[in-house]
Amino acid sequence: MNDATGNMGTADINDGIYFAPLLPWQQSLWSQLTERVLQQQSLPHALLAAGMQGMGKRAFVWRLVAWLLCRSRDSHPIGACGTCESCQWLRSGTHPSLQVLPLVSMPISAEHADNKEKSGSTAKDKKSSKTASSTILKTKVDDIRALQPFIYQGGQGMRICVLDHAEKMTIAAANALLKTLEEPQAQVHLFLISDTPAQLLPTIKSRVQQLALQTIEPAIAVDYVTGELGHTINREAVSTAAIHQLIQLANGAPLAAIALAQAPWYSKRALWLTTWQALRSGKRSSIAASDYWQNQLNIVEFIQLSELMLLDIRRVCLGLDELQKDINLSALLEAYQPTDSGLEAFANSLQQTKIALQQNVQEKFAYDKLMQELAYL
Ligand SMILES: [Zn+2]
Structure with a gap:
């Protein structure tokens, strides 16, 4: 369901995340870790925040990073103060004791992001993040090597590296990181974040301590x-x-x-069923349906909507309960059920459309084609 729930674009996270209220299900973990630090016991050298999107992993990590670096943390156990020199540095994205990979994951205020863009330093990154966000998320061996001087520089005070999308490291990058994990440096902490920890190398996983962020009552x-x-x-x-x-x-x-x-698409689920019925019965042409939907949702949203509908139609066809109880899905499917091969074909069309869109296929063309396919579901 990660796709269907909408990705929280990492580049869109702003600096407020450092100082946001603690999420209610993270309270005990927060107290556990902060009390440990306040009692002068050290934290594990490398920590992993893992699990599916939407549990608040990143919110927790950035909040903890801000607090660990905060100059007033001893008098502010509930979170970073927001006003000391360290907290100011975080806001401006220039903290000398923090390194973030990939760089686009660093939470930064809109104002500073604008300034940086004007000065040209991240303009290139920004442009390429639009065209190839998956490439920019990939951490390469040179990126890990570039961290070494920061990690091994010694000196006073805590230093923190955050490796977001850790599963997207290349094998060479993961091996380089492994060396760092095997040689813990005093005052240096590594935070790994991963939405799909199953894709992390076992050798990496065995050297990091996982944060208990996954159970929510x-x-x-x-x-x-x-x-x-x-x-x-x-x-x-x-x-x-x-x-x-x-x-x-x-x-x-x-x-x-x-x-x-x-x-925007969640409220259009019943409408999707109506269109499907109208297309299938021939009451509406696929071109008319395409024109109509182009004014309702962009194609990416329509695909997300269709994936959820397909998931639930499949469930009912398999004899399971529908997940959506508010749109009369099972009543509708009592009258007509698509075939397995029909479901498969439409699922494939959705996948192919996603790929085509990355290759800059026109939205109208993609919509026309999907509506044609939907008519045969
Ligand atoms: Zn502070």
């Missing part, structure tokens, strides 16, 4: 999502059932559930 998740949505989605009242459905669709990840509720 259902009741806490429900309370949090309810509070954050302020009882409304797109100005409509939200029932408890709707909250439970969102959390279930997001595999229990509260931030992903909120992103889902706020996704």
Whole structure:
């Protein structure tokens, strides 16, 4: 469901994340780690924040990084003070004791990002992040080697490296990192972040300590999502059932559930079914449907919507309960069920469209084609 819940673009994280309130399900881990530091016991040399998107891994790591570096941390156990020299450096993205890979993952205020762009230093990165974000996320061996002087420089005070999307390191980069993990340096801490820890090398995993960020009590998740949505989605009242459905669709990840509720396509699920029916029965042409939907959602959003619908249609066809209880899906599928091969073909079309879009295929063309395929589902 990661795709369907909308990716939180790492480049969009702003500096507020350093000083944001602690997420309710992270309180005990926070106290555990901060108390350890306040009692002058050291933290593990290398920590891993792993698990699916929407659990608040990055929020926790950046908050902890800010606090560890904060000059006033002893008098501010609940989080970085936000005003000392260190906290100011974080805001401007110029902290001398922090290194981040890939660089686009560093939370930075919009104002500073603008300044940097004007001065030209990140203009190139920004441009390429639009065209090839997956390449820019990949950490290469030279990036790891470039960290070595920072790690081995010695001197006073804590130094921190954050390696985001750690699973995207090349093998050579992972091997270079392994050496660093085997030679812990005093006052140096490494934080690895990964949405898909299964893709990390076992040798890396065995040398880092995993942060216990993955268990969220259902009741806490429900309370949090309810509070954050302020009882409304797109100005409509939200029932408890709707909250439970969102959390279930997001595999229990509260931030992903909120992103889902706020996704422009989530309120168009019943509309998708109506279009599908109209296309299949011939009441509407695929060109008309394409024109209509182009005014509703961009193609990426339409694909996310279609993937969720496909997932649930598959479930019902397999005799399982539908995840979405609010759009009469099973009633509709009692009258007609697509074949396995039809489902497969449409799923493939969605995948192919995603690839085509990366190669700059026109949105209208992609929409026309998908509507043609949907008519045969
Ligand atoms: Zn501070």
